Amino acid sequence: MAHHELDPATLIPRVLSRYSPVVVDRAEGIYIWDTAGERWTDFTSGIAVTNTGHCHPRVVAAIREQAGKIIHGQANIVVHEPMLRLAQLITETLPPSLNQVFFSNSGAEAVEGAVKLAKAATGRPAVISFRGAFHGRTHLAMALTSSRVKVRGHYEPLVPSIYRAPYPNLSRNPYHLPPEEAERAYFAELEALFETEVMPDDVAAIIIEPMLGEGGYVVAPTWYMQNLRRLCDEHGILLIVDEIQTGVGRSGTMWAFEQFGIVPDIITVAKGIASGLPLSAVVASRDLMDRWAPGAHGGTYGGNAVACAAGVATFEVMRDEDLPGNAARIGQFLMAQLREMQQEFPVIGEVRGMGLMIGVEFVTPDGQPNGAAAQEVIRRAQERRTLLISAGPSDQVIRVIPPLIVTQQQAEEFLDVFAESVKGVS
Numbered sequence: 001m002a003h004h005e006l007d008p009a010t011l012i013p014r015v016l017s018r019y020s021p022v023v024v025d026r027a028e029g030i031y032i033w034d035t036a037g038e039r040w041t042d043f044t045s046g047i048a049v050t051n052t053g054h055c056h057p058r059v060v061a062a063i064r065e066q067a068g069k070i071i072h073g074q075a076n077i078v079v080h081e082p083m084l085r086l087a088q089l090i091t092e093t094l095p096p097s098l099n100q101v102f103f104s105n106s107g108a109e110a111v112e113g114a115v116k117l118a119k120a121a122t123g124r125p126a127v128i129s130f131r132g133a134f135h136g137r138t139h140l141a142m143a144l145t146s147s148r149v150k151v152r153g154h155y156e157p158l159v160p161s162i163y164r165a166p167y168p169n170l171s172r173n174p175y176h177l178p179p180e181e182a183e184r185a186y187f188a189e190l191e192a193l194f195e196t197e198v199m200p201d202d203v204a205a206i207i208i209e210p211m212l213g214e215g216g217y218v219v220a221p222t223w224y225m226q227n228l229r230r231l232c233d234e235h236g237i238l239l240i241v242d243e244i245q246t247g248v249g250r251s252g253t254m255w256a257f258e259q260f261g262i263v264p265d266i267i268t269v270a271k272g273i274a275s276g277l278p279l280s281a282v283v284a285s286r287d288l289m290d291r292w293a294p295g296a297h298g299g300t301y302g303g304n305a306v307a308c309a310a311g312v313a314t315f316e317v318m319r320d321e322d323l324p325g326n327a328a329r330i331g332q333f334l335m336a337q338l339r340e341m342q343q344e345f346p347v348i349g350e351v352r353g354m355g356l357m358i359g360v361e362f363v364t365p366d367g368q369p370n371g372a373a374a375q376e377v378i379r380r381a382q383e384r385r386t387l388l389i390s391a392g393p394s395d396q397v398i399r400v401i402p403p404l405i406v407t408q409q410q411a412e413e414f415l416d417v418f419a420e421s422v423k424g425v426s
């Protein structure tokens with residue numbers, strides 16, 4: 001078939017909406033090349049996935065080598081070394097209580113697994129999630145999600161016994177209180193669920209993103225996270241921290257929860273875990289995992305050998321190249337520079353984030369979310385061959401999420417492109 005006949009509009013359903021017209025040929029580091037040979041700077045990381053950069057040589061070598069040994073060694077039939085080594089590497093980065101790993105294929109699947117584990121281990125039926133959260137698109141994960149209505153609308157009935165508290169968003173503070181009082185007001189709303197809607201001893205788990213991802217790049221306050229931990233302990237509720245977007249170095253530490261001084265009962269991991277091969281994980285204590293009966297959960301592909309080999313190389317690169325440290329350093333630089341840009345361009349309402357997970361929120365002159373401005377900036381950045389994506393209920397937040405290998409010079413080049421793209425947008 002001639003190349004020009006490969007038309008995405010004909011072949012790919014429109015449910016897969018796309019930011020750019022790029023038909024990609026190959027990629028390396030922070031750059032991708034389209035089929036016309038044009039080079040693009042990728043500040044999306046394929047939605048926070050290619051943390052080691054596109055096609056990191058060690059990841060590519062590990063995939064090649066493993067593909068020639070065994071591709072699929074089904075986990076109920078055999079265990080393979082890449083899975084064991086990856087489980088070891090992951091748990092080495094975590095507190096001692098997070099010491100067993102269940103592998104599956106996608107973030108949504110990890111969320112399903114984590115909630116199923118919590119229900120099985122506690123014998124309780126209910127779950128609490130947060131307004132604005134995104135946990136995935138399978139039926140349970142979607143029911144936990146409320147980042148925007150199109151993710152869940154027209155799919156009812158949804159999984160029942162899910163209760164929702166407001167995400168502690170101090171940027172959009174509906175109480176009009178100083179931050180310290182506002183986070184207490186948010187927490188009171190969570191606690192009120194136990195007085196009005198659900199008995200705490202019916203709740204298996206509370207699931208939270210330490211920083212909202214799809215919901216608009218909002219960092220949870222430390223006080224809130226620590227009190228969430230305390231509340232869970234008080235009522236025997238398991239705390240699930242969804243590290244799917246924040247994890248694997250993105251936040252400037254290996255795991256975002258480290259920065260809040262808490263230890264979750266369960267974490268979900270995906271995206272950055274294997275540099276782009278489909279892999280995800282549920283991590284918890286052996287004691288908790290032992291309460292999950294053999295056969296109570298599973299899947300054909302979970303912990304695929306090639307994906308795990310890519311995961312092993314990914315975690316070795318994270319460690320050997322100190323990518324969380326680079327994310328912290330470059331992230332701090334970018335955040336400071338973007339905040340300076342905010343002074344110059346009033347259309348930028350706020351710059352916030354952790355490490356190389358930065359959100360730039362666009363606003364109207366009266367401070368309301370301005371999705372149109374954010375999309376115009378993304379379009380103009382594309383004219384300069386730079387790829388960006390947005391988040392938030394009205395797509396008003398531009399995400400600055402380059403691969404974690406990004407250099408100071410590349411960050412500076414990006415800032416020039418970004419400033420040029422924002423200039424004149426209102």
Ligand SMILES: Cc1ncc(COP(=O)(O)O)c(C=O)c1O
Pocket residue numbers: 047106107108109111134135136137209213214242243244245246270271
């Ligand atoms: C925090 C969080 N949880 C879960 C998911 C779902 O992951 P996946 O798209 O791999 O199913 C995502 C994806 O964006 C996410 O950001």
